[in-house]
Amino acid sequence: MSVSDTHSAAPPLEARPSPLRRVIPPPAYQRRQWLFLAIVLIAGSLVPSVYGGTPYRDGLLAEIMINAVLALGFYWCFSLAGQFTFGVFAMYAAGAYISVWGAKHFGGFWSGLLLAAVGTALIGGLTRLIFAKLSPIYFAIATMAIGGLMLILFREWVSFTGGYNGIGDIAIPSVFGDQLATVHQRYYLMLGVLGLFLVLTICLLRSPVMRELTMSRDKGPVAASAGLKPRHLQLVAFTVGSAMQGVAGSLYAHNSGYFSLESFSIDISLSVLLMVLLGGMGSMYGPVIGAAVIIYLPEQLRGAQKYSELIYAGLVLLIVVAFPGGIADARRIVGKWLSRARSK
């Protein structure tokens, strides 16, 4: 074990000093998270067989996957790193454009994806670094401004993005030589990417980093005085979250044959916020649940198209005021009701 440490931090190399059984691990390690994730992923891979079939429905499922990745990225920035960002729509757009460009010049979808992840990670990390000292509200405003600037840049940099005329001729993803020519096939790719990011999230949650991040987010100076590096931790989480948003953009781009600047507006940031709020800010599955609900529900309320945004806004308000925990918290709330009912 190549652990670099000082004298007092090295675990004893001799036999275990005392029985471990007395010490119960912290809550983060107790839940059966890996198992639950496996179930979720298996369920996810069965969904197309149950629900899919038509191009429309396949497209909907793909859209849910893409938004789940995007919302997960926002979750990393907002819930984990503690930094609210309005710039989600800009990272999404940047990911899309960088990926298409990268695929064209460097050989295929995977180069594009990687480039998009790295590129948006850099942008996100820089943003967080430059504006590190701002209060949360001003940081949010700064991300709004950066996002706006990025869109303007994309609008004017026509050779890179195609501006309002859009961009076509997009590389189709292929795995081990097989082209994923249908949406149905690409769905599984997206599920795989989402799964990978969920694994990454669990790795973080089941580690000391999680509690240090919680402390850094909520009690920064106290964390610093205990020897942690709060700003550094938040930067790492924010950067990873930004990269996820960029990857979502890349998945979007290579799933559509064509897209233009019109696909990107600040409404995306609002939808993502709603997804995370609705699904539950405190749980890593919140973004996924939220994405599924937000994308799926409007399709069911076809007639109420005009009212959809009004409903969104009302939902956000309701959640913020009455149910801060979102759907993922439902288990806890239901549990409380049940125990209260039982004790009567």
Add this chain to the structure above:
Amino acid sequence: MLEASDITVRFGGVTAVDGVSLTVADHEIVGLIGPNGSGKSTFINAITGLVRAEGSLKINGESIRLGHQGQVARKGVLRTFQTPQVHDALTCLENVLIGLPQRNLRTLPAACFRRRAMMKVERWRWEGAYEALRFAGLGGAQDMLAGALTYGARRRLELARAYFGKPQLLLLDEPAAGLNQRETQGLVELLIKWRDAGGPALLLVEHKIDFLESLCHRMIVLELGKQIASGEPAQVWAEPKVIDAYLGSLVTDA
């Protein structure tokens, strides 16, 4: 162990700490006292980088730049706060686990790619943290959320966190504030137990006089940001300047 020279802290037009110098030797227990507003807490904030300060700081002979939050923590100087700063949503065990300044295998890449090694070190840390909780008298509370603790228990939790960090010097900012007589006595006994087991040097900022007398080897008195007396407790209390500072000039205008 710690040498602070000429520490000065200014807020706008007010000079909260004015050229205070002090040293703390290994395993020494020093009390820092003075009437309200004398700059005691500000001094601690200056050393730990929470406020901007001028002056110089040396820890174990090594020069440290002032003003970076948490820099002294990695050199073995930890602190507690006037109100116990624990995270309400974390369990007691997790709160204590935060306290270890050494950073092996606590990064995100390690959490992803070196999980086995990380978990081994984690388990070792859990044991150490549990020992710290037991030392502070919170052995049964390891799974309780810190938010559910009483005020006195939160104080002890903060102390457990500091104990886990195995500091060379611990700065205590009014550790007995808000505690009743019994809890204060418990705290004194805890610190004495720690001292007798070879504990760290302590710099105590405190108002409660009997608390200090049973613990301190030496006392330093601040008034309006300046040091006005220093020495053994009994000697310091007898000094007219100190009596003046606390009681005001009752006797002088005769």
Add this chain to the structure above:
Amino acid sequence: MERFIAIFTSGLTQGSVYALIALGIVLLQNATGVINFAQGDLMTLGAYVGFWFVVQHHGGQILMYGVVIVVLFCAGVLLERIGYAPLRKREPLTIVISTFALGLAIRSALIVWQGSDPLNLPSPFGNKTVTIFGAEIPRQAILTIGVTIVVGIALYLLFQRSSIGRQVRALAADRETAILQGIRVNRLSPLIFGLSATLAGIAGVLVAPVVAVSPALGFGLLLSAFAAVILGGERLGGVAFAAVFIALFQALATAYVSPKFSDAYPFLVIVLVLAVRPQGLVRVATGVRF
């Protein structure tokens, strides 16, 4: 030369609109610490109410101002009741999110009411212009600048001379002490929300004849108003001057340098100011860098 005058006046007019929105934001922020992300949409609401009254209801232009003021004041109070009062104990960011959602609610309610196609609110002067130093200045522009100046003076007097103003200044200086001294925040908040919304509504009615009245009207201008708030240091006077400055800069740069980036300037202001002087914007209470 005439071109310069025309551009300058156009910038001044735009600056007046920014200033009205920004003043509303700062007023509210001083009194409650909240930055209202719905301010832009309140402005849009004002424009739509004006449109409805004048075009659909055939009311008079002057009466329109009265109607807009009343409606927007009520909207502000409603905003306070729904989006602020229940959340007073929560973090500021939560309140910001709720105002953001309320702004969206207003926007989408407007779409439901009037559809999303751009509408036109005619100016009381039609297209008549005034000639100043050879340049043709629309009378609407003069009206905008004039109204803004009047409102600015009224606000100044309110702030400096009235008891409400004193209370807001006290809250801005040291909120906790002010509350301890007996300032009734519960009574003051709806009033200030209403007042701030009214400012946004007036801005909406002033700018509507010049641009198309569409649902996204206000939100687009919101960032520019934020730029003024940030540059102006969150003080009423500073913000007004910052607003005019930004708009003038924008107008001149658009005309003489390049029209392509004209909407980027306010964003640039925000980014530059926040990156370089963040400490000026975070209230330093005791010097502890939390």
